[in-house]
Amino acid sequence: MDILPQLIVSGLATGGVYALIALGFVLIYKATHIINFATGEFMMIGAYFCYTFMALAGVPVLPAFLLVMVCAAILGFLVERVILRHMLGQPVISIIMVTIGLSSILMGLAEIIWTSQFKNLPPMFPRAPLNLGVAVVRSNLAYGFLISMAAVGAFALIFKYAKAGVAMRATAGDQMAAFSMGINVKSMFSLAWALGGIAAALGGVIIGAIGGISPILGGVGLKIFPVVILGGLDSIGGAVLGGLIIGVLENLAGGYLDPFFGGGVKEVAPFVFMVLVLLFKPYGLFGKEEIERL
């Protein structure tokens, strides 16, 4: 069997999950202009929530998913309220470092609560792999992709039609104007963090279902930076496209270049690609160019 379609299809599937995680990042950035370096740790915590509900408490799949989403929303809300609210208007360096510190706290806590042992989520999808004719996709990956795309679609619809979504977009566009139109800007920040937390946690559950969970699962979160840079920091469509591109790219690079470098190309290829993009487009492919005035 030819390897190329296989690589592309599984790359697309992985890319869909990346898109969901990147969406969590973009939601928060769009509304609050905070760069959340703890996105990966939100994922990891989400996966552990799922583990706790399903493996330890024996909750069935669907209610467990709902519970994970509720918990992740509460976590996002708390983080915004307790820590990030104080950082409004601070320089970029401080905000970046606060979220990095936060990621460290979450990682340590996860290790204290759930220990550093590698854990497997209980099987939650039918086991039969999906055969697409040209390629075969592992069932976890295929269902993960479907769930991701459904979630991304749901978020896009919320943003486009729901009242809260419209208010969030207004806040992203111009905080002052939104405020004067009677939108509660602060609660929009909380909402953005809650939604961002949900998106990341769902992504974490899917990634965890594919590869197992451990406190260092959050490392996957670093990969969303190439994704969001590629797609532009404040565009949901860009995040999806960027996710798919990066997913395919890393799979192709891993499949074809690994023999020459002795492995590990998959991890570094997205970053190399991102540097190349940034060389020519300093604000990413679809990013909004910032115009500064004195």
Add this chain to the structure above:
Amino acid sequence: MRIGDFKETYAADEAVFRTPTVRFWLYLLGAAILVFPLLAGEYLIYMANITAVAVVGAVGLNLLTGCTGLISLGHAGFMGVGAYTSAILITKFGVPFILTLPLSGLMAALCGVIVGAPSLRMKGLYLCIATLAAQVILEFTFVHWESLTHGIRGLNVPAPTLFGLSLASGPVFYYVIMIVAAISVTASRNLFRTRVGRAFIAIRDRDISAQLMGISLFRYKLYAFALSSFFAGMAGCLMVNLLKVVTPEQYPLHLSIQYLAMIIVGGLGSILGSILGAIFMTIVPELLRSALGLFQGLDPQIMSYLFPLQTVIFGALIVGFLVFEPHGLAEMWRRAKAYFRLWPFEY
């Protein structure tokens, strides 16, 4: 009580250390550093060595991030470049240790310029992510350039010698590290009395204004990258000769973050801050280890919490300082001094 701040000569105004008191305490500190290895044990000397290396690295990062306002997540990568340069020069070409010190600095500076040059069009978040990419790519290079770096097995370095004199034992190498650290601190302190240093600060405060005033952003941002990586490279070189081994795991992204944490806890843009931050962030984990050790009798399992607790406290320190004391330890130190100077008056 000291009142006012008046000087009669330009020399006095330009002096680095303004008053005889400051100079006295500084000489005392110097003497303490000289005497320290005679009194302290092996472990304390080792800790002092590690701390001094961290000081060199933190001073370098503070030049870039604190003073020029360019955030870098690639500092550990540049340290790694310095470490590998030194290790390769020593093992493969037999270059003496003392020569590899500036050479590894230069090599790291070169890498810094290569990373910095394309990064000059970006700032803030985009720059941060570009340096993150540099870190990831450098780590990949350390692991996969087998012929040069021996991959994950790393390189072993023989004990360093200086003019035929072995520096193997802790105390002797301690002096070498202290001298390098002292030179680094002095050099960067003096840098801010020159055109270059002031240009850095102007760029940090508002880069467009700086450009309008005739500061070439391109040139000075490159200087900042080169200088900062030079210090990082020297720190890496000292580190590899101290530990006598270099592996890719010694220079992960986490180390970059740790250096950022040092300058944030210490105080962004302050030399004193870099020193205090480096000392603080090196000693706190050790204190935590001994504190947990005290409770070991109660619960033999407690040591397994050491690493995650360190991680939590590390993050909490970063968050706590940024939320409650954004100017770091240096500012606390300044306030404490001001309080005692004016005591019993408020101001």
